[in-house]
Amino acid sequence: xxxxxxxxxxxxxxxxxxxxxxxxxxxxxxxxxxxxxxxxxxxxxxxxxxxxxxxxxxxxxxxxxxxxxxxxxxxxxxxxxxxxxxxxxxxxxxxxxxxxxxxxxxxxxxxxxxxxxxxxxxxxxxxxxxxxxxxxxxxxxxxxxxxxxxxxxxxxxxxxxxxxxxxxxxxxxxxxxxxxxxxxxxxxxxxxxxxxxxxxxxxxxxxxxxxxxxxxxxxxxxxxxxxxxxxxxxxxxxxxxxxxxxxxxxxxxxxxxxxxxxxxxxxxxxxxxxxxxxxxxxxxxxxxxxxxxxxxxxxxxxxxxxxxxxxxxxxxxxxxxxxxxxxxxxxxxxxxxxxxxxxxxxxxxxxxxxxxxxxxxxxxxxxxxxxxxxxxxxxxxx
Amino acid sequence: xxxxxxxxxxxxxxxxxxxxxxxxxxxxxxxxxxxxxxxxxxxxxxxxxxxxxxxxxxxxxxxxxxxxxxxxxxxxxxxxxxxxxxxxxxxxxxxxxxxxxxxxxxxxxxxxxxxxxxxxxxxxxxxxxxxxxxxxxxxxxxxxxxxxxxxxxxxxxxxxxxxxxxxxxxxxxxxxxxxxxxxxxxxxxxxxxxxxxxxxxxxxxxxxxxxxxxxxxxxxxxxxxxxxxxxxxxxxxxxxxxxxxxxxxxxxxxxxxxxxxxxxxxxxxxxxxxxxxxxxxxxxxxxxxxxxxxxxxxxxxxxxxxxxxxxxxxxxxxxxxxxxxxxx
Numbered sequence: 235x236x237x238x239x240x241x242x243x244x245x246x247x248x249x250x251x252x253x254x255x256x257x258x259x260x261x262x263x264x265x266x267x268x269x270x271x272x273x274x275x276x277x278x279x280x281x282x283x284x285x286x287x288x289x290x291x292x293x294x295x296x297x298x299x300x301x302x303x304x305x306x307x308x309x310x311x312x313x314x315x316x317x318x319x320x321x322x323x324x325x326x327x328x329x330x331x332x333x334x335x336x337x338x339x340x341x342x343x344x345x346x347x348x349x350x351x352x353x354x355x356x357x358x359x360x361x362x363x364x365x366x367x368x369x370x371x372x373x374x375x376x377x378x379x380x381x382x383x384x385x386x387x388x389x390x391x392x393x394x395x396x397x398x399x400x401x402x403x404x405x406x407x408x409x410x411x412x413x414x415x416x417x418x419x420x421x422x423x424x425x426x427x428x429x430x431x432x433x434x435x436x437x438x439x440x441x442x443x444x445x446x447x448x449x450x451x452x453x454x455x456x457x458x459x460x461x462x463x464x465x466x467x468x469x470x471x472x473x474x475x476x477x478x479x480x481x482x483x484x485x486x487x488x489x490x491x492x493x494x495x496x497x498x499x500x501x502x503x504x505x506x507x508x509x510x511x512x513x514x515x516x517x518x519x520x521x522x523x524x525x526x527x528x529x530x531x532x533x534x535x536x537x538x539x540x541x542x543x544x545x546x547x548x549x550x551x552x553x554x555x556x557x558x559x560x561x562x563x564x565x566x567x568x569x570x571x572x573x574x575x576x577x578x579x580x581x582x583x584x585x586x587x588x589x590x591x592x593x594x595x596x597x598x599x600x601x602x603x604x605x606x607x608x609x610x611x612x613x614x615x616x
Numbered sequence: 617x618x619x620x621x622x623x624x625x626x627x628x629x630x631x632x633x634x635x636x637x638x639x640x641x642x643x644x645x646x647x648x649x650x651x652x653x654x655x656x657x658x659x660x661x662x663x664x665x666x667x668x669x670x671x672x673x674x675x676x677x678x679x680x681x682x683x684x685x686x687x688x689x690x691x692x693x694x695x696x697x698x699x700x701x702x703x704x705x706x707x708x709x710x711x712x713x714x715x716x717x718x719x720x721x722x723x724x725x726x727x728x729x730x731x732x733x734x735x736x737x738x739x740x741x742x743x744x745x746x747x748x749x750x751x752x753x754x755x756x757x758x759x760x761x762x763x764x765x766x767x768x769x770x771x772x773x774x775x776x777x778x779x780x781x782x783x784x785x786x787x788x789x790x791x792x793x794x795x796x797x798x799x800x801x802x803x804x805x806x807x808x809x810x811x812x813x814x815x816x817x818x819x820x821x822x823x824x825x826x827x828x829x830x831x832x833x834x835x836x837x838x839x840x841x842x843x844x845x846x847x848x849x850x851x852x853x854x855x856x857x858x859x860x861x862x863x864x865x866x867x868x869x870x871x872x873x874x875x876x877x878x879x880x881x882x883x884x885x886x887x888x889x890x891x892x893x894x895x896x897x898x899x900x901x902x903x904x905x906x907x908x909x910x911x912x913x914x915x916x917x918x919x920x921x922x923x924x925x926x927x928x929x930x931x932x933x934x935x936x937x938x939x940x941x942x943x944x
Contacts (some may be wrong), residue, residue, distance in 0.1 A: 336867075336897060336898045336899060337894050337896070337897050337898075338867045338896050338897055338898040339898060340895075341895045341896075356937060357898070357899065357937040358899060358934055358935070358937040361899070361937070363898045363899070363937065364898040365898075430840045498709065607644055
């Protein structure tokens with residue numbers, strides 16, 4: 235029997251509310267499959283399961299808030315027989331998208347503290363109906379009784395309080411960062427002439443939908459550089475640094491309702507520019523509609539923030555714990571550039587690094603930043 | 617007393633004319649011919665040409681005359697042959713009769729009753745067969761009635777004539793030959809009625825679709841689905857209390873409306889169900905309406921165009937899914 239626990243989806247999360255189960259008892263689960271949607275202070279996050287097995291029991295009913303680390307479901311290992319007692323009702327595997335649950339069924343389930351995820355739907359197109367809920371048994375007592383459904387606006391997950399919650403979560407993480415992490419900061423202007431020329435040439439031959447954005451080059455450059463300087467890429471925990479094997483770049487994305495999240499783009503160093511571009515637009519789209527995966531929330535090994543759109547010259551960021559570095563990019567703008575004793579107007583960008591002095595020092599950081607600057611000027615290497 | 621729907625309407629007119637000298641009947645062919653649907657047969661002999669008046673083919677004109685007479689203190693019953701032709705008089709009904717109380721700051725009202733036949737099923741093709749009740753139900757300032765039973769046909773005219781504001785009564789032409797036991801008491805013209813009680817699904821309908829819906833409900837009960845049938849009766853203002861009570865009990869709703877579905881009364885009823893009873897719904901509200909074509913002449917095409925009991929049963933099947941005990 236495997237215990238599936240509520241994962242931590244970032245340093246600023248200590249509990250989450252279960253919004254939806256996407257599997258039901260009896261379903262086979264693969265590694266990496268999204269099994270539940272959990273509401274954190276910042277977003278509704280799709281939680282993946284990293285073990286293969288068959289869902290045995292869902293222990294937390296929809297709507298309940300539980301601490302990180304609590305067992306929320308049990309899985310049977312491949313080949314394992316279910317224990318004799320407590321057979322849950324079987325559901326047809328929920329195929330794509332949202333399960334069909336009628337408003338009356340939702341209401342009744344909330345009133346009785348019944349876990350909709352464990353109920354098989356017999357209505358039109360497999361919808362869970364009132365009859366199905368009436369025929370189901372309430373959630374196991376061990377989990378604790380569920381409060382009667384809150385009335386009015388609170389039905390909407392998050393609702394009014396989401397932005398306050400988001401702010402609170404950011405406040406906690408950033409205070410911790412500034413309290414615990416001895417930051418040092420470096421900046422370096424990067425001429426972009428060659429880069430932009432290359433990008434224009436490259437984009438001229440691409441269809442509109444496949445054109446590359448400058449930010450894609452930035453992400454790849456950071457990832458490749460981090461590969462060379464592993465002490466910028468990883469986590470500080472329990473008093474020592476642990477380098478990460480892959481570079482999962484956290485991308486700071488502003489939320490519509492205010493606040494920021496920085497979910498991970500996975501394995502950026504090994505992906506093509508094309509792939510990074512499409513992964514990025516997919517990630518941004520999902521963040522804006524509030525559907526991120528748990529691995530995206532908990533995985534970033536190094537964060538990139540780009541405030542170029544806002545017109546600031548450079549950004550000196552606050553490291554997101556337990557990461558140890560953050561790379562910032564300001565707005566690309568024309569500056570007077572001295573080159574060969576002559577002054578020219580050249581498009582440039584200020585790249586910055588905020589790094590953890592416990593792990594690295596200024597010289598190491600400077601080399602890392604120089605590597606990024608160098609890669610950015612040689613886009614053909616990206 | 618067993619009456620046909622046709623006789624019930626005639627008796628209600630006769631009662632009204634006997635009891636109130638201000639009441640008179642006017643319309644195309646209502647006097648000497650006895651009414652296109654034979655509703656007014658015999659009334660000319662009994663009340664004379666002053667009170668049972670034939671009019672020329674001029675809907676705009678004679679509905680206007682009716683409004684004038686009502687303003688002058690009379691209680692006119694104006695018969696328009698079908699709802700299709702009544703569109704010629706829409707200006708009088710919508711811009712004058714319905715609006716006058718409001719436009720005169722409450723100084724004038726128009727105690728007019730307009731009766732008209734509606735609906736298809738008699739192979740009279742597109743210009744005689746449409747169900748445009750919805751167009752009238754859209755207009756504030758009038759009451760719109762759709763008697764679907766002989767009792768309502770008998771009992772709705774008296775309160776309609778008592779109403780100080782215009783009332784439009786739709787008589788589905790398919791209903792005239794139906795006969796039922798009935799009394800002669802007035803009925804109320806403010807509420808919807810439950811015509812059959814049930815637990816699993818609410819079928820909401822009115823007028824000519826009521827008998828078909830009751831037939832479907834009977835078939836459904838044989839298949840293990842208990843359908844409640846709500847007869848709207850009053851299309852404006854809608855009595856939503858009865859609808860919501862029923863939907864809250866059954867959790868499923870199907871609207872049957874001979875009108876076309878786009879912008880229809882069925883659409884309005886569904887919208888209100890979603891607004892007022894969303895969290896009680898156990899399936900998306902559904903409807904059976906006429907196919908969106910001008911009504912065909914050929915019998916098989918006409919039948920295929922209209923709501924029919926088998927279509928209603930099938931639609932309920934999709935709504936209830938595998939309801940316990942049902943064999944749909």
